[in-house]
Amino acid sequence: MKLAEALTARADLQRRIEQLRARVTSNARYQEGEEPSEDASALLVEAQGALEQLRELIRRINATNSRLSLGADGTMTDALAARDVLRLHHSLLTDAAAAASGSHGLRQLRSELRQIAALPxxxxxxxxxxxxxxxxxLDNRIQEANWTHDLEE
Known part of the structure; x- marks a missing residue:
């Protein structure tokens, strides 16, 4: 199994667990004299099995990421950390530029003091x-590695 396939399987398992959670909570109580639409206990057992699968899959993904070298980017774990920081950095810069340009929809009246950008x-x-x-x-290099490297046992 390629790393990218494992990441897709992880997302699927997470969605399935969330759906099971919703089904358990909606069937955890029922009105006397009626039957619940689903057996909450059986749903909990099914969720426990999915959680165990998810735990093993996450362990294998993390083991692969920590050992997979992306050359100058370091390990996959290093590259993922760098990507997260780059996303935050980009968001910070675009928010600062928007705030400095006054592009938040504020209109200035002639009687108001003039607003000056504190940032270029x-x-x-x-x-x-x-x-x-x-x-x-960086994201392209990460995606390429996801599709070219196998998941470790």
């Missing part, structure tokens, strides 16, 4: 574009 908007947007490009390139 054009420079912030250029930096945000550079970070976005770096993020896309």
């Amino acid at each position: 908007v054009a420079e912030l947007r250029q930096r945000a574009d550079a970070v976005a490009r770096e993020l896309r390139e």
Whole structure:
């Protein structure tokens, strides 16, 4: 199984567990004289099995990520951490540029004091574009590794 397939299986298991949680909670109580639509105990057993599968899958994904080398990007774990930080950095820069440009829909009346940008908007947007490009390139390398490397036992 490729790492990308394991990531898809993990997402599927997480969705299934969430659905089971909803079904358990909606059938945990029922009105006297009626039958619940599903057996909450059986659903809990099914959820426990799915949780055990998820635990094993996450363990294998994490083991693979910690050993998988992406060259200059370090291990897959290093690359994932870098990607998370790049996403935050991009968000910070774009939010700062938007706030400095006054593009939050505020209108200035003639009687109000003039608002001045405390940050260089054009420079912030250029930096945000550079970070976005770096993020896309790193994400492409991560995705390539996901599809070319097998999941470890």
